[in-house]
Amino acid sequence: MTTQAVPGTLRSRRIARSRQRLVEIALPAFAERGYDAVTVDWLCEQAEVSRRSFFRYFDGKEDLALTPLNDVWRTLIGELDDVLAGSGPLLTVLGEALIDVVEHMPPGWEHLAVLSARLSGRYPGVDAAGMLTCERFTEHVVGAIVARLDGAPGADLSARVVCAVAVAGHRAAVDTWCSAPDAGTTATREDLAALLRATLAAVPGALEIRLP
Amino acid sequence: MTTQAVPGTLRSRRIARSRQRLVEIALPAFAERGYDAVTVDWLCEQAEVSRRSFFRYFDGKEDLALTPLNDVWRTLIGELDDVLAGSGPLLTVLGEALIDVVEHMPPGWEHLAVLSARLSGRYPGVDAAGMLTCERFTEHVVGAIVARLDGAPGADLSARVVCAVAVAGHRAAVDTWCSAPDAGTTATREDLAALLRATLAAVPGALEIRLP
DNA sequence: ACCGAACTGGCACTCACTGGCACTTGGCAT
């Protein structure tokens, strides 16, 4: 997906290019003609990739549609060991790492991410797949935290709750970010980073909300 | 689903019975032979319901698999207006309402709910569908809260975060509840209610967790 | 008893996704 500093083997670059091509064809097509109206067959034809390979590159159509957003969480999972080496409140640590990852996505990421986020809002099936990725992130964090704070009672639940809050904050920020009519062309990752910062900062107070 | 005090029309009771029959055939079958190995065709044959009607009764195979757990959230959504008439911290209000709903599910609910929960743990697709239902609950709460606290800045985010926490607590409680090997026969709704109470009480402290 | 509306079942169809198999090709040791 990313153009690596170390390019990797010839093969893996071919795969990465095919994946990238599929995403770049798919997301605008989904936005224009609707998610259901664009078939995997058509996408494969356009990208000159066989149907069989499509399903080797992606977990499914929904995974393809969410590639830009999922890449954020997958990157974060990959960096978890480094991230959790930090200190301070877990929510702060995870939040800053999330923002850092967003700021370091490859060039052009924002345009595709906006399309992906809008798709997620319009199609429940796509949304559900996105939540699954976040859930996988949560499981990684829970596993790592339990291992690190070995034996601490409730570490499990704490990690789960913090992740839930981080994910909810992320979803809220992305919603706002992608809902400006011209977001497709003008939204920047810095905008999203700022929204994430604001959202996550507001979280502790948010829990206090009372009914009159 | 529930045996109503007011039985409703003949028609609606026939439908409810067909739905119930499908759920009672499906969940044990899923547990025994695996979710994928049990086809909708087979289920329809067993329950003597046409394939076409199946998809009129349920949103899909996953909806069927999650009926017991989804019913909790759907009931809660139905009672939202009453629930939000209460006062105090939103998290407490929602938590108590959730526990109340669980305690008033129809007889026999617990056995099917355990099967449903285990299925959700084993099959990501099913899990994702469950998260969608929770998301729908969140949207209802957000809508209602924004309407009630008209104009309060951040009410939107607050409601979202509280729901995320409530849902995470619920998931954690249900996970624990259904993972005892003999839960299928011995788990009671009171057990689950107690777990929910404990989990939700622990949440405020959970957010404070720090890395060393 | 009758009429209209709601519900039903069957059929044919689309499309996502999978397993199997033979073939190609890039990576690597020699």
Next chain:
DNA sequence: ATGCCAAGTGCCAGTGAGTGCCAGTTCGGT
């Protein structure tokens, strides 16, 4: 350079979920 091997690929045929359509039935109010 060469030749071997595993990883990756294309094609095909199959499965099963989900949907649109339509003709027939059944329920509920009048």
